[in-house]
Amino acid sequence: MSLATIFNGLGSEVTLVYRGDNILRGFDDEVRSHLRGELEKRGIKIITKKIVEAVEKVNGGLDVELSGHEQIVVDKVMFATGRRPNVKGLGLEAVGVKLDEKGAIAVNEFSQTSVPHTYAIGDVTDRIALTPVAIREGHAFADTVFGGKPTRVDHAEVPTAVFSEPEVGVIGLTEAQAIAQLAKVDIYKSTFRALKHTLSGRDTRTLMKLIVDGHTDRVVGAHIVGPDAGEMIQLIGIAVKMKATKADFDATMAVHPTASEELVTMREKFATHVRQAAE
DSSP: OHHHHHHHHTTOOOEEEESSSSSSTTSOHHHHHHHHHHHHHTTOEEEESOOEEEEEEETTEEEEEETTSOEEEESOOOOOOOOOOOOTTSOHHHHTOOBOTTSOBOOOTTSBOSSTTOBOOGGGGOSOOOHHHHHHHHHHHHHHHTSSOOOOOOOSSOOEEEOSSSOEEEEEOOHHHHHHHOSEEEEEEEEEOOHHHHHHOOOOOEEEEEEEETTTOBEEEEEEESTTHHHHHHHHHHHHHTTOBHHHHHHSOOOTTOSTTHHHHOOSOSEEEEOOOOO
8 A cells, every 4th residue: 555655656657456355454444445535536546356367578568467367567566475474494393382373483472482481572473563563572571581570462452554645544443343342332433624635625535433332432443544644543542542432532622723633523423333132
């Protein structure tokens, strides 16, 4: 997403091919649809439910063959193959360190492997492959082993950003996850054109969405698509980790004129989902 919008911003014609139903697998469905619409408004062509089957050099560029025999001729191809834990050649098998079914190093809540004096942190454990998570796991390891303070890392509710244009910032449950896990879910949502774009003339709309536990009033998810979403979600992450309620958000005074004021001024529920108890 990030590189597609970078090259688009530099003036390149960009086609983004994704094998799934929609971009950003694992994110809230509304976030996925909103970002896709914004990218397409910028001229990025998005093709889903296709895979790249072959790339052949031809006169005038590279001929990319997609599944279904669809072809695109382009100047350059960037192919994202995904990531796998890079543990080969470390001799783990020789000392008895167990791997999980994905080939990652299996660890417990303290990052300890099946060999008691051996620990593993970061992407090789395939928990959450983000730099700040690995740093936090390293701090916890040092506190546990050298500081005399056994420390677990909480991998729930990790703020996450996608540095596309517009940016995406999320924390906590998606709407679908909340519906599956909670008996009652309240959805608050706002889509709007940021004040600066009334002057720039750009047809760019921001999406902000709060997922609330309908029984406890706790905010269990926050999703933003728009300028500085990454900056905003870092601070919202503190409130979510502290188990702030929607009433806490409502009681916070807005800073005007900002986009983030929408997070504390959303009053009307967009939707409520109630799960019927099994008989």
